[in-house]
Amino acid sequence: MVPVVFFIFIFLTGGMSSKNVCSYHDVLDYLNLTTDNNVFKLTRPVLDHTHHTRIQLDILLYAILAVIEKTQTFIPFIWATLQWNNELISWDPAQFCGITRITVPKDMLWRPDLLIYEMVQKDNSDRNPYLYVDHHGMVTYEEDMNVVSTCEMDVHKFPFDTQSCNITIGSAVHCIEEMRLFPSSNSSRATQFSREVMKSQGEWEFLHLSVSSYNFTFDNRLWEQLVYTFTIKRRPLLHVINFLLPILFFLSLDLASFFISDHRGEKLGFKVTVLLAISVLLLILNEILPSMSNKTPLIATYCIVIFALMLLSLLETILVVYLMEIDSEQRLKNDQEDKQEKVKSDDEKRSRRFCSCICKASEKETEMLPVAEEVSGCVQSRESRVLLLILDELQELKKTMSLHLSPREGGGGRFFLWATRINRAFFVFYITTVLLFLSLLFYEWKR
Ligand SMILES: *[C@@H]1O[C@H](CO)[C@@H](O)[C@H](O)[C@H]1NC(C)=O
Numbered sequence: 001m002v003p004v005v006f007f008i009f010i011f012l013t014g015g016m017s018s019k020n021v022c023s024y025h026d027v028l029d030y031l032n033l034t035t036d037n038n039v040f041k042l043t044r045p046v047l048d049h050t051h052h053t054r055i056q057l058d059i060l061l062y063a064i065l066a067v068i069e070k071t072q073t074f075i076p077f078i079w080a081t082l083q084w085n086n087e088l089i090s091w092d093p094a095q096f097c098g099i100t101r102i103t104v105p106k107d108m109l110w111r112p113d114l115l116i117y118e119m120v121q122k123d124n125s126d127r128n129p130y131l132y133v134d135h136h137g138m139v140t141y142e143e144d145m146n147v148v149s150t151c152e153m154d155v156h157k158f159p160f161d162t163q164s165c166n167i168t169i170g171s172a173v174h175c176i177e178e179m180r181l182f183p184s185s186n187s188s189r190a191t192q193f194s195r196e197v198m199k200s201q202g203e204w205e206f207l208h209l210s211v212s213s214y215n216f217t218f219d220n221r222l223w224e225q226l227v228y229t230f231t232i233k234r235r236p237l238l239h240v241i242n243f244l245l246p247i248l249f250f251l252s253l254d255l256a257s258f259f260i261s262d263h264r265g266e267k268l269g270f271k272v273t274v275l276l277a278i279s280v281l282l283l284i285l286n287e288i289l290p291s292m293s294n295k296t297p298l299i300a301t302y303c304i305v306i307f308a309l310m311l312l313s314l315l316e317t318i319l320v321v322y323l324m325e326i327d328s329e330q331r332l333k334n335d336q337e338d339k340q341e342k343v344k345s346d347d348e349k350r351s352r353r354f355c356s357c358i359c360k361a362s363e364k365e366t367e368m369l370p371v372a373e374e375v376s377g378c379v380q381s382r383e384s385r386v387l388l389l390i391l392d393e394l395q396e397l398k399k400t401m402s403l404h405l406s407p408r409e410g411g412g413g414r415f416f417l418w419a420t421r422i423n424r425a426f427f428v429f430y431i432t433t434v435l436l437f438l439s440l441l442f443y444e445w446k447r
Pocket residue numbers: 032036037038
């Protein structure tokens with residue numbers, strides 16, 4: 001008998017508990033929340049129209065997808081949580097087996113018409129399709145999206161810059177009497193949460209997220225906005241390696257080229273090459289920076305001043321080479337004059353020598369006829385004369401070569417002295433200007 005009673009007991013309790021089972025549909029039925037019931041989505045869900053709807057908003061920054069300076073675009077990936085009260089919905093959880101919240105498709109209920117003022121491109125990705133509703137009528141909606149927003153960037157300190165981009169959220173149709181916006185976490189909490197969930201930052205380092213509320217008047221009505229300001233800092237390493245350092249290297253090459261001797265074309269060629277290399281780097285800069293900016297970017301100043309300095313040094317080299325050319329021409333002319341004089345005196349000497357030789361010969365062989373004497377003397381003098389001329393010519397050549405190869409030898413003329421002075425003065429000027437300029441610039445950059 002005992003097992004039979006036991007089975008009956010189990011049967012009875014089972015039947016009783018099956019009576020108490022409830023589903024979300026029971027709640028929906030109770031609320032009359034069906035797809036063909038439009039009451040819930042028609043208007044703002046308040047019982048008294050003077051009540052405002054209070055919207056709690058929370059935004060977290062998940063990732064910085066892109067920051068494009070050229071088009072002034074900031075693309076963060078954000079996670080927004082919205083909460084508001086729907087006064088038309090409430091139920092007693094005790095009547096529904098303790099169900100305290102249900103999910104409904106988001107299209108079935110009224111949702112605030114919040115928009116992001118900076119957004120320039122609609123986000124077409126699939127959204128979270130459900131809303132949470134709890135038994136007090138508190139509706140929670142979560143949305144993740146990448147916001148393609150405009151952000152006015154100040155590239156004055158590029159690449160050591162910090163940018164602040166705003167995301168302004170407000171209602172399109174409801175003014176402040178109808179809808180109020182409140183951040184559910186303050187700036188420091190939002191910053192901390194964002195830091196915790198941040199997945200990728202890329203080139204940018206997330207500094208902080210601040211929240212503030214603004215009222216603005218439009219059409220004699222007051223509207224409320226929440227402004228989320230994302231402050232991000234660029235990691236400059238790549239730009240330093242790619243851009244700043246190469247230009248500095250080229251500058252030091254240009255400085256080093258002062259130690260190449262002036263009188264050959266090599267120095268000129270070298271400087272022109274370095275200048276060309278810099279202009280290639282300038283092309284890269286053109287791709288990064290926006291064409292419009294309030295203040296001239298420091299990096300542009302950096303490039304232009306260094307470019308101008310190198311141009312100046314190239315011009316100086318051209319001047320020095322020109323002066324050296326004049327100098328060597330003058331020395332050549334002087335030398336030729338000297339030589340001509342020398343040749344004249346040599347000729348005199350030589351003719352004297354020949355004469356004396358002839359005279360000696362004539363002294364020895366007095367019996368010789370004057371005509372024969374003259375002939376033999378002539379033959380002898382012609383041969384030696386040719387040889388001497390060749391010797392002279394060779395010496396001349398050697399001198400010219402040495403003049404061209406090392407004009408410093410044995411000092412130089414007036415122009416050479418000038419050239420050296422100009423060179424020295426310019427070198428000092430160049431080094432001081434470069435040092436002064438760079439220190440000023442880096443001070444400004446790091447300020
Ligand atoms: C539920 O909604 C339907 C459709 O709008 C309506 O006909 C019906 O009267 C509503 N029932 C209650 C109890 O409100």
